[in-house]
Amino acid sequence: xxxxxxxxxxxxxxxxxxxxxxxxxxxxxxxxxxxxxxxxxxxxxxxxxxxxxxxxxxxxxxxxxxxxxxxxxxxxxxxx
Numbered sequence: 001x002x003x004x005x006x007x008x009x010x011x012x013x014x015x016x017x018x019x020x021x022x023x024x025x026x027x028x029x030x031x032x033x034x035x036x037x038x039x040x041x042x043x044x045x046x047x048x049x050x051x052x053x054x055x056x057x058x059x060x061x062x063x064x065x066x067x068x069x070x071x072x073x074x075x076x077x078x079x080x
Contacts, residue, residue, distance in 0.1 A: 006032075017031055017032065
């Protein structure tokens with residue numbers, strides 16, 4: 001299997017990668033492989049599966065649980 005050496009990794013990226021590897025209980029090498037797989041070989045979800053997931057999510061939302069005031073407050077909360 002080929003090997004890859006990555007040079008000049010910024011400290012912040014390395015620290016984030018290290019923390020993610022610890023969180024997932026993997027080595028840094030394994031964590032990098034996971035990220036590369038996700039970026040280069042994304043899994044495609046078929047339309048039927050995607051619609052099923054959307055319907056499941058919609059079923060968890062109570063009708064009229066979000067008011068126009070809630071929406072306005074959410075919009076304004078991110079503004080100075």
